[in-house]
Every structure is written in C-alpha cells, then in structure tokens.
Amino acid sequence: MLSKDEWFETICASYASPPVVFNGRSLPGFPSDLIQSNTTGQAGVDTLKEAFVFYQDCINNFKSLGAGIEPHHHLLDFGVGWGRIARFFLKELPLENIHGLDVMNEFVEICRQTFGSDNFNVTTPFPPTLLPAEKYNFIVGYSVFSHLSEEACASWMQEFHRLLAPGGMIALTTRGRNFFDFCEGLKGEGHTGYLDALSRMFEDFSAARARYDRGECVHSNSYGVSGGGAMTSDFYGETFIPEPYAKAAYSQFFMLEKFLFDPSRQTHPIMFFRKK
Ligand SMILES: C[S@@+](CC[C@H](N)C(=O)[O-])C[C@H]1O[C@@H](n2cnc3c(N)ncnc32)[C@H](O)[C@@H]1O
Structure with missing residues (x-):
C-alpha cells in the first residue's frame, strides 16, 4: 500500500x-x-x-x-x-x-x-x-x-x-473572503487579461465584502471573468x-x-x- x-x-x-x-x-x-x-x-x-x-x-x-x-x-x-x-x-x-x-x-x-x-x-x-x-x-x-x-x-x-x-x-x-483583498490589491498594478478583469470585477470591493459578511452569496460576471468557450457570463464568473x-x-x-x-x-x- x-x-x-x-x-x-x-x-x-x-x-x-x-x-x-x-x-x-x-x-x-x-x-x-x-x-x-x-x-x-x-x-x-x-x-x-x-x-x-x-x-x-x-x-x-x-x-x-x-x-x-x-x-x-x-x-x-x-x-x-x-x-x-x-x-x-x-x-x-x-x-x-x-x-x-x-x-x-x-x-x-x-x-x-x-x-x-x-x-x-x-x-x-x-x-x-x-x-x-x-x-x-x-x-x-x-x-x-x-x-x-x-x-x-x-x-x-x-x-x-x-x-x-x-x-x-x-x-x-x-472563493474565500481573502480573495476580495487579493483582487482589490491588483488594482493599478498595470495587469492585463484575467488579473486586470479580477481587479475590476466589483466597482466597490468594500460593498462586496460587506455583502459577504452579511451572509450573502456574492457573484460577479463582469467583463473578463467568464471562462470563455462554453463558460458564458449568464452562469459563470467569480463566486464567493x-x-x-x-x-x-x-x-x-x-x-x-x-x-x-x-x-x-x-x-x-x-x-x-x-x-x-
Ligand atoms: C477552473 S476549472 C476546474 C477544473 C477541475 N475541477 C480542476 O480543478 O482541475 C472549472 C471547470 O468547471 C467546468 N464547468 C463550468 N461550468 C460548469 C457547469 N455549469 N457544469 C459543469 N461543469 C462546468 C469548466 O468547463 C471547467 O472544466
């Protein structure tokens, strides 16, 4: 064994x-x-x-x-x-x-x-x-x-x-709560592609974190975070x-x-x- x-x-x-x-x-x-x-x-x-x-x-x-x-x-x-x-x-x-x-x-x-x-x-x-x-x-x-x-x-x-x-x-x-912080931290760092999309997925990260802390499911399907191919933004994005x-x-x-x-x-x- x-x-x-x-x-x-x-x-x-x-x-x-x-x-x-x-x-x-x-x-x-x-x-x-x-x-x-x-x-x-x-x-x-x-x-x-x-x-x-x-x-x-x-x-x-x-x-x-x-x-x-x-x-x-x-x-x-x-x-x-x-x-x-x-x-x-x-x-x-x-x-x-x-x-x-x-x-x-x-x-x-x-x-x-x-x-x-x-x-x-x-x-x-x-x-x-x-x-x-x-x-x-x-x-x-x-x-x-x-x-x-x-x-x-x-x-x-x-x-x-x-x-x-x-x-x-x-x-x-x-996704864990710490992923809000990670994505927010990517802002203004000059990233492109998926990392850039993550940094923009919430207009207000504090509001998204507050919803999470109130026990809500938080999902973003903003531009660039859907998976591509069959993973379309009507059901796919980032979910906490x-x-x-x-x-x-x-x-x-x-x-x-x-x-x-x-x-x-x-x-x-x-x-x-x-x-x-
Ligand atoms: C980030 S990948 C992870 C793949 C795999 N679980 C791994 O850890 O290596 C997400 C996977 O979920 C699949 N997927 C997305 N939406 C799905 C759905 N509604 N039903 C079944 N699979 C789905 C994707 O095609 C992709 O293969």
Whole structure:
C-alpha cells in the first residue's frame, strides 16, 4: 500500500515520465502544459500539488465525518476539466467507479482518452443530467462553485441530491473572503487579461465584502471573468459563498457538515455537505 506522499510522487511521475502503471493499468496521461495552465493557472507538479491538497482534505474529512471512501463506492467529479483531481481517487477506487461531468466537450474528450473510460460526460450549464439517480456516494467539485452563479449553484445542488445515494457526501470549493483583498490589491498594478478583469470585477470591493459578511452569496460576471468557450457570463464568473449561506441556502437537501479553510494550506475553502 502506497503512503500518501508516495501516491503524490507516483502521480507526478505519470506526468514527468509516462507511462506509470498502477494496479495493472497505466495512470491517465495529461493534456499539454498550455491546456493545464489555461484551466488551472499552473501546469505539471505545481498544479498537481494544489489538487493533492484538495484530494487529501476530501479523504481525511469524509473519513472523520464517518463516510470513508470504500472500493465499491462511486465518485462523480463535477467540472472535471482534464481530470486533474479525479486521477488521485484511483488510489481508493477502481477506474470504473470514477465519473466526470463538464460543460466543455474538449475536456470531456481529453478525460475519455487519457483515462481510457467512457464515464466522462458533457452536460449543459444547468441540470438536469441524464445520469442515474442515487448512484454516486461522493460528488467533488474543485474550483466550480467558485465560479457558478447563485442560480446555477442552487440548481446543481438540487440535481446532486437526486444523483447521490442515501448518506452521500459532497465536497465543493468556493472563493474565500481573502480573495476580495487579493483582487482589490491588483488594482493599478498595470495587469492585463484575467488579473486586470479580477481587479475590476466589483466597482466597490468594500460593498462586496460587506455583502459577504452579511451572509450573502456574492457573484460577479463582469467583463473578463467568464471562462470563455462554453463558460458564458449568464452562469459563470467569480463566486464567493460564505459559511452561513452554505448552511441555509441548501438546507432543504443537505446538511453543511464542515466549512474548511486554512489559507496557509488551501487556496479555496471547501464546503462539505451530507445528503438529507
Ligand atoms: C477552473 S476549472 C476546474 C477544473 C477541475 N475541477 C480542476 O480543478 O482541475 C472549472 C471547470 O468547471 C467546468 N464547468 C463550468 N461550468 C460548469 C457547469 N455549469 N457544469 C459543469 N461543469 C462546468 C469548466 O468547463 C471547467 O472544466
């Protein structure tokens, strides 16, 4: 049995010198560094490090919340991208039990090819999906509820309730309060592109922070912060979900079990939910 660090090294080796065989199968390959950077801001070992922190937080917290991952479980990676996060769960689950969903056809094709699995599917920006009810024990989504509009988040939570098996768990990241400060700090620094757009996404950052502090979901779809391609500004931008909102907004369907944010370790807070 590989230790956690050995597993991280194994995934890194599958990037640096593929193929790497694990449990009799080659680990998934990678798209170009450019595609990795365009979707996650970094490539190679750096982008894998961020993914590994999230993966470990999922494993540890699902377990401490009494819902450890077992080999017969099914996991859905929502907003799977090119499969950066999903591949880490190959330590706990057989390939057949790992599933992915994304709005970008190009990313789903990359996953289908690199994982050698047809468990990856394209979705419309809003549910429903054609996926079967109550099949999945876990749904994870890294850097997706940090972008979807309030309405899109609410619709997906309702769909997740349909998709999850009884007792199923969710781990979703969102933007943390410190991201307001980071973006405001970019103002007047001469940035271009996405960083410039972030610095302009709120006319008044103090007002946006105050809304967050009152427990409101804060979303901006101003010019330059929608993702491009299928990620249009009618549902995609930058999203900050505070803990009280996460607790109340989805309470018909889910218990918020934990809102985890340690900025010294994590770039995004994680919301852990349990299906009611
Ligand atoms: C910032 S990327 C993160 C990708 C991946 N989770 C990771 O961490 O590497 C956001 C992903 O969410 C996908 N996405 C955006 N809106 C979506 C929606 N409404 N439904 C499903 N996926 C969506 C995007 O296509 C993109 O792959």
